[in-house]
Amino acid sequence: MSAPRILVAGAGPAGQALALALAESGLPCTLLDPAPAAPGAAGGADLRVFALTPASLTLLGRLGAWPPPQAERVQAFRRMQVWERDPADGFVLDAAASGAPALGTIVEHAVLQHGLAGRLAGHAGIERLQQATVVGCRQDGTGIEVELADGRRRRGAVLVAADGAASPLREQAGIAVDRHDYGQAGLVANVAATVGHGGVARQRFLATGPLALLPLADDAVSIVWTLPASAADRLAALADGDFGQALTEASGGILGRLTPSGPRVCFPLRRQLAQRYVEGRMVLLADAAHTVHPLAGQGLNLGLADVAVLVPLLAAAVSRGLDPGNAAVLARYARARQGANALAAHGFGAILGLYAWDLPGAAGLRAFGHGLLRRLPALRRAVVEVASG
Numbered sequence: 258m259s260a261p262r263i264l265v266a267g268a269g270p271a272g273q274a275l276a277l278a279l280a281e282s283g284l285p286c287t288l289l290d291p292a293p294a295a296p297g298a299a300g301g302a303d304l305r306v307f308a309l310t311p312a313s314l315t316l317l318g319r320l321g322a323w324p325p326p327q328a329e330r331v332q333a334f335r336r337m338q339v340w341e342r343d344p345a346d347g348f349v350l351d352a353a354a355s356g357a358p359a360l361g362t363i364v365e366h367a368v369l370q371h372g373l374a375g376r377l378a379g380h381a382g383i384e385r386l387q388q389a390t391v392v393g394c395r396q397d398g399t400g401i402e403v404e405l406a407d408g409r410r411r412r413g414a415v416l417v418a419a420d421g422a423a424s425p426l427r428e429q430a431g432i433a434v435d436r437h438d439y440g441q442a443g444l445v446a447n448v449a450a451t452v453g454h455g456g457v458a459r460q461r462f463l464a465t466g467p468l469a470l471l472p473l474a475d476d477a478v479s480i481v482w483t484l485p486a487s488a489a490d491r492l493a494a495l496a497d498g499d500f501g502q503a504l505t506e507a508s509g510g511i512l513g514r515l516t517p518s519g520p521r522v523c524f525p526l527r528r529q530l531a532q533r534y535v536e537g538r539m540v541l542l543a544d545a546a547h548t549v550h551p552l553a554g555q556g557l558n559l560g561l562a563d564v565a566v567l568v569p570l571l572a573a574a575v576s577r578g579l580d581p582g583n584a585a586v587l588a589r590y591a592r593a594r595q596g597a598n599a600l601a602a603h604g605f606g607a608i609l610g611l612y613a614w615d616l617p618g619a620a621g622l623r624a625f626g627h628g629l630l631r632r633l634p635a636l637r638r639a640v641v642e643v644a645s646g
């Protein structure tokens with residue numbers, strides 16, 4: 258008898274990685290992708306880049322999805338420099354502290370998506386449906402059935418909602434979220450710099466929010482500039498020269514003169530945590546379950562950690578002859594991930610709050626923390642281990 262089918266709604270990086278992990282574990286799955294075609298050649302419009310932790314790369318590597326075919330566009334970084342006013346008063350985290358080859362690896366959205374889609378294509382265990390927008394689902398004691406916008410239907414034992422932060426499935430199931438709007442936007446752009454990045458990721462904490470300068474291949478730099486939403490919109494609309502000047506000033510000139518090399522996009526930033534991860538045979542995964550502030554570059558890493566927990570639980574249930582949609586199995590996933598994701602989300606918010614704090618003495622407290630990190634290798638090692646996932 259064939260194993261029960263798992264339905265995956267959403268073909269973002271989390272949904273694609275999940276489909277691959279399920280199939281590699283012997284669980285047949287149907288991936289429901291609203292797009293007309295699977296992600297094609299890199300160079301798509303989504304400017305986001307992901308700073309993937311070594312733990313995420315291990316998972317993707319096990320799935321045969323890492324390195325991606327366009328490996329020349331991937332950039333590992335060994336060091337991360339963090340500062341507020343003067344780089345000399347900040348601190349540097351080095352992968353060497355934990356013996357890891359790199360702290361993280363920067364990959365463009367399109368490169369990751371294309372690599373995952375390539376691995377999925379033709380995989381015997383995966384049915385990929387395009388133009389497959391889920392508009393509803395119904396469940397009973399033996400399974401769950403989704404209905405697509407064009408009337409098609411699919412039935413499975415479990416439905417995983419990997420349908421992003423706005424998750425229509427989460428909404429339809431009436432699962433409430435705890436939402437905190439930071440009132441900020443992340444302005445994302447690729448820029449050219451007159452000073453080479455040297456494979457170092459940099460983050461400067463400004464009074465308005467952090468500015469991340471992430472190293473890309475060919476010495477290009479991806480910026481994620483957190484700003485009050487109105488300021489982000491204003492900066493995004495500036496002429497290239499004016500934007501480059503404002504950005505160079507904000508970066509303190511650490512990479513020389515910065516010049517935009519393409520479009521700029523603003524993402525609204527919020528922390529959003531689903532109050533429940535499970536509704537009968539449906540479970541939430543990745544951004545559908547949690548979104549976090551991008552300052553630590555952990556959003557997708559948390560989603561991939563969800564994948565790493567959920568798939569073995571489903572596979573173990575099936576190998577013991579159990580229904581993978583069984584409440585006890587899905588509750589174990591929720592127990593393992595909900596607290597960890599909430600802790601991470603609140604932790605990133607706390608770091609942001611610490612740097613936004615401008616009460617008397619706050620700057621001194623931050624300088625004291627930076628000094629501790631500079632002087633105490635054991636503390637740096639602990640931070641590196643957490644940051645590496």
Ligand SMILES: Cc1cc2nc3c(=O)[nH]c(=O)nc-3n(C[C@H](O)[C@H](O)[C@H](O)COP(=O)(O)OP(=O)(O)OC[C@H]3O[C@@H](n4cnc5c(N)ncnc54)[C@H](O)[C@@H]3O)c2cc1C
Pocket residue numbers: 266267268269270271272289290291292305306307308309389390391392419420421422424425426443444445481524542543544545551553554555556557558559560
């Ligand atoms: C500025 C910024 C910078 C970031 N930087 C990092 C970083 O450095 N590192 C990191 O790990 N994370 C980072 N993140 C977070 C990361 O972008 C997200 O966590 C990640 O993209 C979530 O992937 P996902 O697959 O869950 O969702 P998405 O990528 O949003 O995919 C959701 C999918 O669901 C589909 N869908 C929607 N509705 C339906 C429906 N009704 N039926 C079927 N499918 C549907 C969509 O079409 C889409 O394919 C950043 C985020 C931002 C905003």
